[in-house]
Amino acid sequence: AVRSMAGAIRLAAGVVEGSRAALSRAITLVESSLPDDFARATELFVELTRQQARRPTAHALRVGITGPPGAGKSTFIEALGRQLLDGGKRLAVLAVDPSSATSGGSILGDKTRMHALACHPSAFVRPSPSSGALGGVALRTHDAALLCEAAGFDHVLFETVGVGQSEVEVANMVDMTVVLLPPGSGDGLQAIKRGLIEHADLIVVTKADGELRAPAAALAREYATAMSMLRRRWRGWRTPVLTCSSHSPADVRAVLGCVRDFHATALRSGRFEQNRSEQELRLLFSAVQGELAFRLRTDARINALIREQHRRIVGGEVAPRVAADCLSTLFVERMRGGQSAQ
Incomplete structure (x- = not known):
């Protein structure tokens, strides 16, 4: 334990x-x-909190980018x-990388696709596999963001692939959600049915150049109409819909200006x-779930009971819901130091 704390x-x-090597090792750990790494990660955050108490830093702006x-x-x-x-900021990019439950492989290769950022001394790019986390995507990604903030990055961007639940989880842990949509992604009224659009603080129709400029403008108008039908996420901000070519510095400046306006308005x-406070409460419950999962996985007696209940479920002796209630009751009694977990 002494060696671990050291x-x-x-x-x-x-x-x-601000050591990039230390930051990479810390994110790998979280x-x-x-199980051993889970315990070491907890020790790491205890020590980080102690060190940062002597060197308080402002919160970084967390922006989720999905599509x-x-x-x-x-x-x-x-x-x-x-x-x-170019404006003197320090930037971290965390790509929530969807992993295959079958092969264990990941589909994002963001360091190769963001070469200029990955090589910049004031930027840090990190893919983060989303499967197998104790406590879920949100907790692990939040931990990585905290580490980036501790390392002095004042802007943290989260990229999600936009095809599953992970982008909604990330939307619930960032300060602002930017949804990117290419021309030809469907009409605005269909967008209302997508839960992701309801999380959007800014919608950007991309690839708005050349032959796609007119289709992008038309799609942006449709989305603007669709967004006007939705209730505002919070008073004082109506979700803008912009067009943007990533090859146009003026277009990118307009998006960045909107991000800054949102930040100022929210402050x-x-x-x-308020949003940060609500997120921390949700993440607290996620962390508790992760801690309970860790204890369940490392308690030999409870694991034996899980195997026994699994045998009974397969044999049709008990329903999964009843077995889960039995196990949770026994686990709570064991946590209290009782002797009834027989």
């Missing part, structure tokens, strides 16, 4: 000092599903990132802190 102290110091495949997310993020870096209205 390692946590060294790793936390490296993160706070992404791990190994369907083909929307040009990586090209857009690189263009937006360059403008942030003035108190929405920023």
Whole structure:
């Protein structure tokens, strides 16, 4: 335990000092599903909290960027990132990388698709596999964001692929959600049916250049009409719909200006802190679930009971719901130090 805490102290110091190698190791640690690493990650955050108490830093702006495949997310993020870096900002990009439950492989290769950002001394690009996390996508991605903030990055961008549940989870842990849509992604009224659109703080129709400029403008009008039918996410902000070519610095500046307007409006209205507070409560429950899962996985006696209940379910002796209630009751009694978990 002493050796483990000493390692946590060294790793936390490296993160706070801005070491990219230390930051990479720390994110690898919090992404791990190994029980020993789960405990070490907890020690790391205890030490980070202690060190940051001596060196308080402002919250980074967290922006989720999502959209369907083909929307040009990586090209857009690189263009937006360059403008942030040119303005003296420090940028981290966390790509929530959907992993295959069958093969274990991932489909994003963001370091190769964001070469300029990956090589910039003030930027950090990191794919983050989304499967197998203790506590879910949101908790692990949030942990990675906290590490980036501790390392001094003042803007954290989250890229999600926009084809599953992970982008909705990320939308619930960022300050602003930007949805990218390519020309030809359907009419605006259909968009209302998508839960993701309801999380959008900004919609950007991408690839608005050349032959696609007119279709992009037409789609933007349709989405603007569709968004006008939705209830505002919060008072004081109506979700804008912009067109953008990632190859046009003026278009990218317009998007960045909208991001800054949103941030300023959220701070003035108190929405920023309210949103962060609500997110922290949700993440607390997610962390508790992760901690309980960790304890279940590492308790030999409980694991034996799980195997026994599984045998009974397969044999038709008990329903999964009843078995789960039995196991949770026994687990709580065991946590209390009782002797009734027989």
